[in-house]
Amino acid sequence: MSKQVKIAVRAIFVAMLAAMLLVFSACAATQQDEGDDVESITIGTLVTEDILPLWLAEEEGLFNANGMIVHIQTFQSAQELTVAITSGEVDMAMTDPMVAASLVAGGTDVSLEWVTLGATANQGRFGIMTSPQSGIKTLSDLAGKPIGVGSNTILEYVMDKLMQQAGVPDDQIMTEEIKKLPVRYEMMASNQIAAAVLPGSLLALGEATGNLLVADDSQGENLSQSVMIARTAFTATDSGEKALAKLSTIWDLAVEMINANPSSYRPLLAEKASLPDPVRDSYQVSSYPQAARPTSQMIDPILEWMRQKDYLTVDLHYDAATGLFVK
Incomplete structure (x- = not known):
């Protein structure tokens, strides 16, 4: 058809x-x-x-x-x-x-x-983003480095799953509690934190302004x-x-x-x-x-x-x- x-x-x-x-x-x-x-x-x-x-x-x-x-x-x-x-x-x-x-x-x-x-996995998107100044290219690069996220949220869950799938040990998944999404985004974009876990709209903004998507949940296992x-x-x-x-x-x-x-x-x-x-x-x-x-x-x-x-x-x-x- x-x-x-x-x-x-x-x-x-x-x-x-x-x-x-x-x-x-x-x-x-x-x-x-x-x-x-x-x-x-x-x-x-x-x-x-x-x-x-x-x-x-x-x-x-x-x-x-x-x-x-x-x-x-x-x-x-x-x-x-x-x-x-x-x-x-x-x-x-x-x-x-x-x-x-x-x-x-x-x-x-x-x-x-x-x-x-x-x-399905391609409905909605959550992911981990970093600034181009961070030097981070992969999830493995984030082992032992603080990632901005809010605790007990779907975003933290996706972060944990993506990091585990990349082989990062649980004791090397570090977080920094930043509940407000705009603050989290700005701290990532200004390289004040290693990376941030963000929803689709802020991932799109980051991509449009030169920030780097490390990984998201839009492919593979349906996480969120x-x-x-x-x-x-x-x-x-x-x-x-x-x-x-x-x-x-x-x-x-x-x-x-x-x-x-x-x-x-x-x-x-x-x-x-x-x-x-x-x-x-x-x-x-x-x-x-x-x-x-x-x-x-x-x-x-x-x-x-x-x-x-x-x-x-x-x-x-x-x-x-x-x-x-x-x-």
Whole structure:
């Protein structure tokens, strides 16, 4: 099948989905006219590309069209987002599996609802970058040298795995705690630290401005996932359950729209994710997965890593069928 035919088929499929959504929207509108409550949900997220399908749904009015009031609330740090989840300020959140497991260990029950990026290795990107002045060329060159990262994060997990794959002994993997990504990037670029672990947007900025990518996780073993989580106190209610079902349907439609023509949504991503100016017009928009729970093969190695690092004080096991962590 030619590329042109594939594009045409995909466009037709997206149009069919949109038509189905309109029918669903009409039903939802009728139900509202009859007095049914509108489902409301607040979603917390960091300012990252992982949640682009929901920004698109907001932009295209898909939430309102389907009888939903959705508030997407952005946070500047994982710590702030964690507080919002724990307090019930948000009902759902885009985060990483480490945060979800730590929440459950601390007494806030959440479920993993779907992978937002990372169903395959080429979705989303994390990597280790250094400045051209550092003299570092390979991961082996970083043995015994401090790497800027935030502890108990997907970035630290990816760093450990990449270093181990390169044969660097665990006792030679050194870190420097730098939680704020902009600070971490600037310290790397100015050669104040040997290297930094960064997400895709900052890796792209570094590449565009002459810094050196030592390694990333976009090839080979699928190391990293971001996930949509929900507070079980929210999904246990009838309105929460209905809102979650509608949200996953809308996510899937938005994913089809993005995957049909990723580059056309670069301006929206640049605005919402605050992409740096040097990459706003060239950043490669990822494909996105349909809503599906993370597998045990994705989550179990992370839980084991957390135990080895003493980040997990409670023995948790992941149930892929329900998305719950079981104590």
